[in-house]
Amino acid sequence: MPVSSPNSSSSSSLNRPHPAHATGGLSRVVDRPLLLLISCLGIVLAGLAGLDTGVTGLALVGLGMLLGMAFMGFQYGFASGWRRFLETGDGSPLSLHFLLAALCALMFIPVSAAGIGPSGSLAPVSLSLFIGAFMFGTGMQLANGCGSGVLFSFAGGSGRMLVALPFFVIGSVLGSIILPPVLALGSLGQVEIGAGLSGFGKLAVNLALLLSAAALFGWLGARRGFYLSRKMLLATAMIALLCWGVFWVSQHPWGVTFGFTLWGAKIASAIGVPIEDFTFWTWPGPQRALTHSVLSDTSSLMDFAMIIGAGLTAAVTGAFAKSAWPNARQLQAAALGGLLMGIGARLSFGCNIGAFLAGTASGSLHGWIWFALALAGSVLGIRLRARFGF
């Protein structure tokens, strides 16, 4: 995988001037009122999590905040990178994503195989996976952000994500309602890559696949003159370390979208919708989440923490001052994209983080299928973007 000099950029995000540079200094762009508001909310969140779940809760709030800071600070997105590949042939962002999965696999697969507590993320190869991942890919291009992207861009004051996030939440509740009948249409169950092998053998096979994919996309990018930047390689390594931390502390790989589903279900329940009667919410796991605090669920708590971390970064770098209100067509696309992502995430067992990253890094075939279908959905999403005028 060719690596460029630190000054060259392979990601669209790296081409944007940093707000602090654009205005002549960090101290001049710090948004003090928002910094104060977000800091207070972060302290309250950490306090409540710490009171109920002790060190585990505090650690996950800390990890979520650091992930938010890393994603916001490096603008580490999936949707724009995949679009860049499809539009320009620049495979370097995809190469980074597979490298991230390979780094996570170094921890997830052997630890899961050893049976010492934490376990990877496996999900069925089902018809719902194919439908949902395609929908998600289409939606993330329309909304201009995936699960984590919507979250950190929302936290950074993006007007588009102010619309996409609530529709993502609505869509994921709808997805939870339609998942059981769609799942019943057909499923092969969980398919583990290298299932018959030892932990080491399984790791070797999966690492070979992930690194081959990283090398392939890196080579495709290099053919067009795009190279991996050291800055984004550093970001990838940092995010992998944080994913290792989440895996150890929560006993599971990091996931984003179940938190959105839970938020939506709680709101639906509060306004009188008998959400608890729907099949999805009678399953033991979701039922327990619905009947307990939103801060008792790992995904939900980390989503709140990620908003805080990304928001603090945005406040310090003055990102809010740069936010312009998108036009009506972009807002409509964000709403539609959010809705598609929400439904798609539930049908396909997660987003780029919970399904693609966690799945491939755990040696689950569903992660690879998710990638292929979401990339195909992105092709449609990019075409639809033109219909919305961007």
Added chain:
Amino acid sequence: MPQKNPLALRPRTLYALALLALFLVAIGDHLTSPVLSSLAAPTELGNACAPCGAPCIEKQPTAD
């Protein structure tokens, strides 16, 4: 082209209000709901086959 939003509010203002509302609702829910002594994920319970807690289809009881 960016345009002025219908509510005449900047994204920054809307964002602050949305953030505050989101966290107030979450804190309200936390204070009025039972809490778990350790954080949980839906995949930990039942015959879960996926991170969201969906059961393994092939092991589901068949309908009469």
